[in-house]
Amino acid sequence: MTPFKLTEELLVEIHQLISDKKNSDLRLMMKEFHYADIAEIADELDVEEATYLIKLLDSEKTSDILAEMHEDMREAVLNNLTVKEIAGELEELDTDDAADIVNELPKEIIQEVISEIEDKEHAKDIVDLLRYDEDTAGGLMAKELVKVNENWNVLTCVKEMRAQAENVTRVHSIYVVDDEDKLKGRLSLKDLLTTSTKTHIKNVYIPKVDHVEVNEKAEEVAKIMSKYDLEAIPVVDEIGRLVGRITIDDIVDVIKEEADKDYQMAAGISQDVEADDSIWELTRARLPWLILGLFGGLGAAAIMGGFEEMISKHAILFFFTPLIAAMAGNVGVQSSAIIVQGLANDDLKGSISNRLIKEMLLALLNGLILAVLLLVFTWVWKGTFNTAVAISLSLVVVIVVAGLIGTFIPLFLHRRNIDPAIATGPFITTSNDIFGILIYFWIAKLILGI
Missing domain, CATH: 1.10.357.20 (SLC41 divalent cation transporters, integral membrane domain)
Structure with a gap:
């Protein structure tokens, strides 16, 4: 895969397409780019052009673009969208990314945006995440995961997993809970495929599973995932109930932010600032x-x-x-x-x-x-x-x-x-x-x- 490189020629071409309102050509061009590359492009446009691009493309793609954009540009673009349009973008995002964007919205419209989300379960999960500090495991986690009950048999388990997996972008692990939703362990896909369909999950799951509590500091979560080479880690509440999971992409962001902060402090900069700040x-x-x-x-x-x-x-x-x-x-x-x-x-x-x-x-x-x-x-x-x-x-x-x-x-x-x-x-x-x-x-x- 050839790394994307934003050139002056490409920017000029995009400026011209937006100016001439050649929507078909613009959609066709953007179709070839990854959403992270389009976010990089949007950050180099002016606010009106970036908003035009976001409104032109499908929400399924623009939601990820918004999540990747620089927070200042994202804030400016969101100010140009209606409450209903913002809600539509949030519906396409995982709950952790959606909650991060909601946190950036003006307080007076947050309730309106949440009420416009058609998937009420998704809206409820976003609201639930908003109560956690952003520098804790609860603030990092997403609600989307695959979990099975220890009392189910393998056949029931597979049926339930199919239904749950529709809302999960990537299945890293299958978590096992009891009737009270308390985390019991994890399930090996190999064991699931090689076991009789009538076998109960409690007879085949692996009881040992690394996990963190919702109030664990983000830096500690990063250390644990780094030490044990984890792609994802489940999050439990104060009484051990499974409430979410943290994936490696979120931890990479934490490590980068911490490194940036330490670098600035080492250089004698007491606040988190960027070159474009006032x-x-x-x-x-x-x-x-x-x-x-x-x-x-x-x-x-x-x-x-x-x-x-x-x-x-x-x-x-x-x-x-x-x-x-x-x-x-x-x-x-x-x-x-x-x-x-x-x-x-x-x-x-x-x-x-x-x-x-x-x-x-x-x-x-x-x-x-x-x-x-x-x-x-x-x-x-x-x-x-x-x-x-x-x-x-x-x-x-x-x-x-x-x-x-x-x-x-x-x-x-x-x-x-x-x-x-x-x-x-x-x-x-x-x-x-x-x-x-x-x-x-x-x-x-x-x-x-x-």
């Missing part, structure tokens, strides 16, 4: 950490001011200040990034003290190697051995301290249920800059005797 939104997201960096720089300047006399006598110390600050920041970010990654993947084992000892030894080894190189360079360059020793020894201590701070802070934040990704950006860089410069001049003062 200048004011981008400023609000970036400014807090920039202010922190400003105060960190002022603190470093104040520390250097306290060693003004020493700097005036050994001006070479001033030239190496940026190097010390940069090494402190780099080592801290490296250490914190490894810890945050380990925490995110849930593969960080052992106690904090063991982790700190390991990081200290690693930082010490790196620091010694770098210090030797710096000692030789400084001695050859300036020919003052004591000064070279002071700078090199400072570098070793600074690297060790930066490594310990970069390791401890994310572990500490994690223990306090604070996202440790916050520690990989300007927070670590700024704190290590201050500590690094303080240690640098303090050691230099001890060695040089000033």
Whole structure:
């Protein structure tokens, strides 16, 4: 399959077809594209053109297109649709995608849209999903699944499965429940096909099945599905009743969103923003950490001011200040990034003290190697051995301290249920800059005797 590539020529052609209202040609062209590709096209059109395209195509396809579109464009297009048209789109979607779109609608029309959905069972399932937080298993799950009762025989089971499968896009698993809808296990398709039609399901189902509760955090669900290589996982309520399932496509979205958020936090962006957001939104997201960096720089300047006399006598110390600050920041970010990654993947084992000892030894080894190189360079360059020793020894201590701070802070934040990704950006860089410069001049003062 050749990957779709949106070209300027294709966009120009689509603009022209919409402008000339050549509906047949436009439908024929769109027929060749996957709904995700059409969503990409729609995101590049203006709102009126995107709305025209959505209204032109069948709801069976446009519902999936809407689900894939950028949320800002989707919101604008939905504003151009009638309540009945929106309801028609929701009817074609799985309940989880439908609930996500309903959540984006203005509150004053949600009830109207729900009441226009002809399939009342579908509408009821959407309403049921709206009560869950979007960052929980309940907020991720879809109601569509295939379940069978443990007391049915194989023949009844097959008949019921045929009826249920009509509403399920993809059957990943067959879940077994009791008379109270409590999850009991899963059913192997092979066992179903090779067992007598009179055999009861309770005699052939597999009792062990991984599942999550509705209030489980989305990140935890992602970890479980990743660890056990699951394509889908059933969701139960507080008393163990089967209420839905989460599929791998939803978890991929969670992982991507979490990675985007962590990347932005590591870069010093405090809110979830995108390049197309307004200048004011981008400023609000970036400014807090920039202010922190400003105060960190002022603190470093104040520390250097306290060693003004020493700097005036050994001006070479001033030239190496940026190097010390940069090494402190780099080592801290490296250490914190490894810890945050380990925490995110849930593969960080052992106690904090063991982790700190390991990081200290690693930082010490790196620091010694770098210090030797710096000692030789400084001695050859300036020919003052004591000064070279002071700078090199400072570098070793600074690297060790930066490594310990970069390791401890994310572990500490994690223990306090604070996202440790916050520690990989300007927070670590700024704190290590201050500590690094303080240690640098303090050691230099001890060695040089000033």
